[in-house]
Amino acid sequence: MWQIFAATLGYLTTHVYAHGGALNYTVGDTWYAGYDPFGPSNQDTAPYIVQRKWITNEPIFETTNASLACNFPGNPASASIPITAGSNITAIYYSWVHTVGPMIAWMTSCNGACSTFDTTNATNASWFKIGEKGLQGGNILEGNWFQKTFSRWDGTPSLWTETIPESLKPGEYLIRHEIISLHSANRPQFYPECAHLRVEGDGERYPDEKHLVKIPGVWSMDQPEINIDVYDPDTAMKTEYKIPGPPVWSG
Template sequence: MRTSIALSFLAAAIGSVNAHGYLASFISGGVTYPGWAPFSDPYITPAPVRVERRISDNGPVTDVSHVNITCNKGGNVPTTAYANVAAGSTVTFQWDQWGSSHSGPVMTYIAKCTNGCANFKGDSGNVWVKIDHWGWDKTATPPWGSDRLAAQGAKWDVKIPATIAPGEYILRHEILGLHVAATVGGAQFIKLTGSGTKALPTGVALPGAYKATESGILTQLWWYSTSNATASYTVPGGAVWSG
């Protein structure tokens, strides 16, 4: 049974304009699917068809209430390509880079593509369900999700819930660097196979779920020290759904 999933990638930061990065590739089942390369793909004729939706550059989306928060700057135009993914498997998001100074949470969402991902934008309704996040854990080294991603060679692994029913979906992977605002990497499609039967629960809207003044976005990195016994961090976007 065929399942198509589109993936969207956000890299964010609060305070400067140095949060730069984009999804270089998506890895599933031992197969590497190239992402949209914003500095070379636009100049190829005909333009390559990637599993990721097009993005205009590697810079951040600085307004978390803007429609670009869904799938980055680039028009959020669906693609016809897809990657093959098995429910219950672990997939890898490979970024081209991510600076260790751009600390913040890493999050991954999934949405069901109503009427197929070729016609789905995901920019309205409570369609995004979070399946993974890492915020700040003072007991871990490094404690921030984005710093862990950087230390792992700009890679992040996510397990797809095994219970999800086959169908067409879109995945959205996000880095929120708490020194600028928000950068979205794009959106990729995959075919998901498996025997799950669960429909996704009600999720959150993107844009809509994030507020520029909420504590998980408007904050100061210096506060999060392992020596600060009162420091805690709440990842934006709600709780993780495990399936």
């Protein structure tokens, strides 16, 4: 598996500059190809791509942008990742450099086939968190954010692992990995990517209303955790950061 990473990394680092995103996924020892915004045009029809199309590694700035769901343009993928509820999935990033802000993994049911599921209409999808990682120690400006330890400077990929809740009922789902970078004062940067999952297992549960949100809709510039100046002295020295949005649904 790492041989594949190494071969791919040389190409990707040529193109990924200040920003980045999830480009591949692993479940156990199996590797799944995401969409490369700098890759060949035949990705659009390649039968092995599991990630929805995104064409730029630039951030989304607007909390009301319809592309906040699955990036732009968010076209459906050709394939899906088969995964048993209770298993781990790892999103693989290359050349991620930002260090301040939360990272959140979301899922939504496609209510049928993900291949025909439109995320640009926010009313279609009700998202729930399956994991979130934020400030792990120290202060907001210079502390140990997971995003900071996730960033790699030695040429190896950055790995983000979350668990599919074991009690989740089978079906087709989107998994959405979102990094929110807060290094620009009062100008949050959103980096989302979505992949198709085919969840299998014996689960029978689905999150209740208190766990479900719309995207866009969950974030607002009225939220002090989103509209934040991490360089303001009063903010910078705080040692707690509450990730906004609903609680994580663990099943």
